[in-house]
Amino acid sequence: MPRRLAPEIMDDPGQSEADFSAALHDLERLNRLTFAHAPLLRFLDRVLREERPARLSLLDVGAGGGDALRAVAAWGSRRGVALDLWGLDRSPWAERHALARGTPARWITSDLFDLDPARRFDLVTCSLFAHHLDDATLLRFLPWLRRHAMRRWLITDLHRHPIPWAAVWAGTRAMRMHPMVTHDGPVSVARGFTRADWVRLASEAGVQAEIRWVLPFRWSVSGPGGGALPP
Template sequence: MLRARSTAEEWMDDEAATEADFRGALSDLERINRVTLAYRPTLRWLDDLVRRTGASSLSVLDVGAGGGDMLRAVRRWADRRGVAVTLTGLDRSPWAEPAAREAGTEADWITDDLFALDPARRFDAVICSLFTHHLRDPDLVRFLRWLDARAERGWMISDLHRHPIPFGAVWAGVRLFRMHPMVISDSTISIARGFSRADWERLVAEAEVEATIRWAVPFRWTVSRIRA
């Protein structure tokens, strides 16, 4: 059943989802991100970006920023590395920014559909983690081109590998730890909507962008470009 990307809809993407459900899911998703080392691929890529470009300051946009936990991780990374960062979160949910602010996220914020962003707006780096599986293939091809047009120094995607092992582990884990019903519902759908290397190779070729596809532990793919 995981041979091709699922088109099943996630509860989090439902406009009828409540703020209480959204916030409850964000809390558990942050726990999952910490346990599964979800920040590590993005922070390692930022290390590589700084090394290859010599940048001492960066404007960074996080697409699908949710509750801002990735932005907070980038802020900590920048403080350790001595890199001056200007951070911006983008999420279409009206509840994302309040949740991020309450969690202490220091960033500008855009509440809108990503494709509605001013075409003239540019950032040094554009990142997104566990976001692209929410997009169907035609929109994902469009998003790859969008990234390439808006990132001056580079862009990076980190998302799930579609495979029975993470599917089974996540199915059991979210129930064992009694996570929010939205997380229980969406977690395995997210993996079923995830990617194989062949998927990424096809999508990158269709978008006609230059990108490097790499495996990341555990069960994740990164797709990125650095303009050195």
């Protein structure tokens, strides 16, 4: 199944706030049903186990409605880790939706490449966002992640395969999800990745990456950060 870069409706800035928010609500429901945040929380547990930080700053890129950040906040509360959480999304509606849902994070409404190059966070994460980017942009994004993360960075995203494509196509329709989700869901899977894609992209970008298979039909790609800026 070749990677197909058909456009997603959610990426169209002309969408209304009401439609965007309704779609985010259904995506959050889909994320819960598919355990979308499990690899992110396992990544955090690994950081905690290996480095034992008392406090962490974390930037979530393509943060959407903030459900990943809310999952991270709950993790921090359970583990006794103080968190400084940030969300970055270029949609002006994302922050309003996330804060209305009680997301305990500060927000940056911006294109990711417009972020101040001097900004650093302990961890930079990216949950189900990378498939929105074409290969050329991903080759810029992978070094960007390393540059802005002091400790580690993480991408979790979809595995491109006919089985999850069919499951998402049928499931979003059976659950009567928003039309934006029923359209974008299967498109997202077709824009997803295989292991070979990630191996090639990491090599071409010149970044060290650990690539792990995650159920159901996901990839976890992580690597070391670039450290703090010199004084």
